[in-house]
Amino acid sequence: MIINAGQIARELKHPLNADDPLIITPSPDLEELKKSGSASIDLRLGCWFLACRASRTGLLDVYKSQDVIPSEAKLTKSYYVPFGDGFVLHPRAFVLGVTLEWIRLPTDRSAMVIGRSSWGRHGLIIATATGVHPGFTGCLTLELSNVGEIPIMIKPGTTICQIFIHKVEGGDPKFVDQSSFIGSRKPTLGAIKLDEIARLLANDDFNNQ
Amino acid sequence: MLGHSVWESERFAAKFEKQIENGVLKELKNSRWEEYELLNVGSKVSDLDSDDMFVRSTWLPAYTWALLQSEEIFCDFLGLYLFAESYLHAFSYLTSPSTSGQRSLGYPNITRRIHHLVYAATVMKISIPAGFKSDFAKEEEPTEPSQKLLVSIADTVSNLLATDLIKLVQDFANEKKLHRRNPDKVSQIQDEFRNMIVPTLEQQTLTDILNAGWNCSLDSDIWDNVSHDKLHEAKDQILQDLILKSMEVSEYHERTKKEQ
Known part of the structure; x- marks a missing residue:
């Protein structure tokens, strides 16, 4: 069940469970939220960007041994853009951004982040419905891509995406491993983890037997 | 860096230059004359007050170091005023047990710096972390006789300014309405x-x-x-x-x- 913005505003102001509150900081304007009638909250663009270093890597092959996959530091370059400054996203460019807001979800709430259609119509695509798990705390990494024909200037503090918060039913807080959901204030590439089945299916030695 | 910028922009050095020069000469004449005379054979006490550039060059390093040390003490006090206990934690984290080699002559030696910090913390009602004083090792003092004498004079003179420097920091902070740790x-x-x-x-x-x-x-x-x-x-x-x-x-x- 998606929680209405007015209800979110009430939960932000008066947490349902003081030991496990929903937190968004910096906080949105709660009075505006109550009146909005919306089902989502707008989030702003943060100050950090992470771009891939195209010249360093010929091919990203996650099926190789973890030892030979380049580290995040080798694959990417981090940019800090202070408030007042901007980042120009050129056509067909892809960069990771981050929300300005640090979000903490209680163990009975999950969330989904999607772009804002007004940006999308200008060619700026933000993520592909990022899921946020119960117990998460941190800033959300955004996948920003300019699929339009003209460069787009984006500045920290701009409302760039929206978050829908859902109620999670039937969960047991004791099974929420919060250590897995500690985010950062910067965007991160993260590792692509292949499970055992994917590894077995991708193994071409089997074809040669 | 912050303290040095304030010291520079507020021209605080000018407040202490004369005091330091007088302090160095007084210390030389009253307490260290015998050592000075050994290093500068044939000198007379009255020569010290002259403007002779050759005579001045014999004690000028002590003046320069005392002035630099006063600036460093000011920076420590301002850092302490602004950041309270966290300044002491960071100071300990970055400089203990010691920076290697001989002490830098433009700073009070680490033992004296700690002494000043503890004194200022008490005046400013800032808690001193447990074991703070014992976190630091003694630094090597210079061994060359002239340098040894002059830095020792600089230490004595800058040491006498500690109370004035605390007051300077407090007055500056009050004037600028600087936030204190709450x-x-x-x-x-x-x-x-x-x-x-x-x-x-x-x-x-x-x-x-x-x-x-x-x-x-x-x-x-x-x-x-x-x-x-x-x-x-x-x-x-x-x-x-x-x-x-x-x-x-x-x-x-x-x-x-x-x-x-």
């Missing part, structure tokens, strides 16, 4: 870091954020309620994120407040 705010931020693993929810001062961060860093029981090893392994990284994000949140509130 224990209630520190405790509130600490609770946010500790209980929720979130940065500060409101606008807070840099000093309160840093003090909360240090308190959490020194708390070995932090996040025991979450009880996952990965959290403890990443403690420094998580705290760094919370501290820096808190500063960003505070900047956000400051900038949006101004625009209203």
Whole structure:
């Protein structure tokens, strides 16, 4: 069940469970939220960007041994853009951004982040419905891509995406491993983890037997 | 860097130049004349008051070092005033047990720096972390006789200015209405870091954020309620994120407040 913005505003102001509150900081304007009638909250663009270093890597092959996959530091370059400054996203460019807001979800709430259609119509695509798990705390990494024909200037503090918060039913807080959901204030590439089945299916030695 | 910029922009050196010159000459004449005479054979006490550049060059290093040391003491006191306990934690983290080799002559030796910091902390009602004084090792003093004499005079002169320098920092801070660490705010931020693993929810001062961060860093029981090893392994990284994000949140509130 998606929680209405007015209800979110009430939960932000008066947490349902003081030991496990929903937190968004910096906080949105709660009075505006109550009146909005919306089902989502707008989030702003943060100050950090992470771009891939195209010249360093010929091919990203996650099926190789973890030892030979380049580290995040080798694959990417981090940019800090202070408030007042901007980042120009050129056509067909892809960069990771981050929300300005640090979000903490209680163990009975999950969330989904999607772009804002007004940006999308200008060619700026933000993520592909990022899921946020119960117990998460941190800033959300955004996948920003300019699929339009003209460069787009984006500045920290701009409302760039929206978050829908859902109620999670039937969960047991004791099974929420919060250590897995500690985010950062910067965007991160993260590792692509292949499970055992994917590894077995991708193994071409089997074809040669 | 902050202290040096203030010292420079407020032209504080000018307040002490004459006092330091007089202090160096007084110390030479009254207490160290015999050592000085051994190094500068044929000198007379009355020569010290002359403008003769060759005579001045024999004691000028002591004046220069005393002035530089006073600037460093000022910077320590300003840092202490602004950042309170967190300044002492950071000082210890960065400089203890010692920087290698011989002491830098433009600084009071580490033993004296610690003595000044402890004294100023007491005056400013700042708690001194347990074991702070014993964290530091003695530094090597210079052995070359002339340098040894002159830096010892510089030490004596700059040492006498400590009280004046504390007052200078306090007057400057009052005039500029600088924020001081607020224990209630520190405790509130600490609770946010500790209980929720979130940065500060409101606008807070840099000093309160840093003090909360240090308190959490020194708390070995932090996040025991979450009880996952990965959290403890990443403690420094998580705290760094919370501290820096808190500063960003505070900047956000400051900038949006101004625009209203």
